[in-house]
Amino acid sequence: MTTDDLDNNVPLLDKLAEIRERFLLRTRGELPRLCALLEGMQAGDSMELAQLQILVHRIHGSAATFDFAAISGSAGRVEHLAGVLLGTSAASAVEEHDLRCLVECGRRLVQEIGAATT
Amino acid sequence: MGNKILIVDDDPDIREGMHVRLKHSGYDTCFATDAPSCVAVAREEAPDLIILDLGLPAGDGFFAIEQLQSCAELDVIPIIVVSARDARANQERAIRAGATAYLQKPVDNAEFLAVIRKALAKCMLSIDNAPVIV
Numbered sequence: 588m589t590t591d592d593l594d595n596n597v598p599l600l601d602k603l604a605e606i607r608e609r610f611l612l613r614t615r616g617e618l619p620r621l622c623a624l625l626e627g628m629q630a631g632d633s634m635e636l637a638q639l640q641i642l643v644h645r646i647h648g649s650a651a652t653f654d655f656a657a658i659s660g661s662a663g664r665v666e667h668l669a670g671v672l673l674g675t676s677a678a679s680a681v682e683e684h685d686l687r688c689l690v691e692c693g694r695r696l697v698q699e700i701g702a703a704t705t
Numbered sequence: 706m707g708n709k710i711l712i713v714d715d716d717p718d719i720r721e722g723m724h725v726r727l728k729h730s731g732y733d734t735c736f737a738t739d740a741p742s743c744v745a746v747a748r749e750e751a752p753d754l755i756i757l758d759l760g761l762p763a764g765d766g767f768f769a770i771e772q773l774q775s776c777a778e779l780d781v782i783p784i785i786v787v788s789a790r791d792a793r794a795n796q797e798r799a800i801r802a803g804a805t806a807y808l809q810k811p812v813d814n815a816e817f818l819a820v821i822r823k824a825l826a827k828c829m830l831s832i833d834n835a836p837v838i839v
Binding site for chain 1: 715716718719721725726729760762788789810812
């Protein structure tokens, strides 16, 4: 077994599993904030787009690291849409349709986080 | 004592996950959570290599690379960017800015360690081949 091989290293795997579980708990703890931001978007308020992007960027990267592929994928989509809308809002008003798309992707992310297991 | 690696990421779980993997492979670690502290910690701890996330508060990873590259004693430290951001859009920019390598999350453990070993070996070779002034 090389030192790169994680598969047979039980103590290391246990420790990583512990961190993974902690990540999921912490991310679930952020659901109220995420939902509040999405509700604001749904009401047409794009002022917190930057905050949303920061939040989902963290979830995107961490979920990928800890093997929550569905969460990471959803968060990545929300992050990308938020980035596009931030670019748009600098030049003009954000389109309602685009905000709705963002909110839909955000709701899928909320579902993914709720459904994930360790 | 093994090589020292500075882990720069604002997520505590990612920092700890990397620490656990690196410690298991014989590396020492130190930490920073944003671009300004990255430079401060690098000055204080003199790491042999830096693992850097791009999505950092108070200036992103590109800003951190720029700051590190502008310091004479820090610009020789190899930087490995580890990010969830699309490599197609960011890898070239990171390498041009001064990063040694770019890995997209999720990173396979074997690949992660191989890239680190390669970067450290290359750095040692540069030091060994540096002209000796007599």
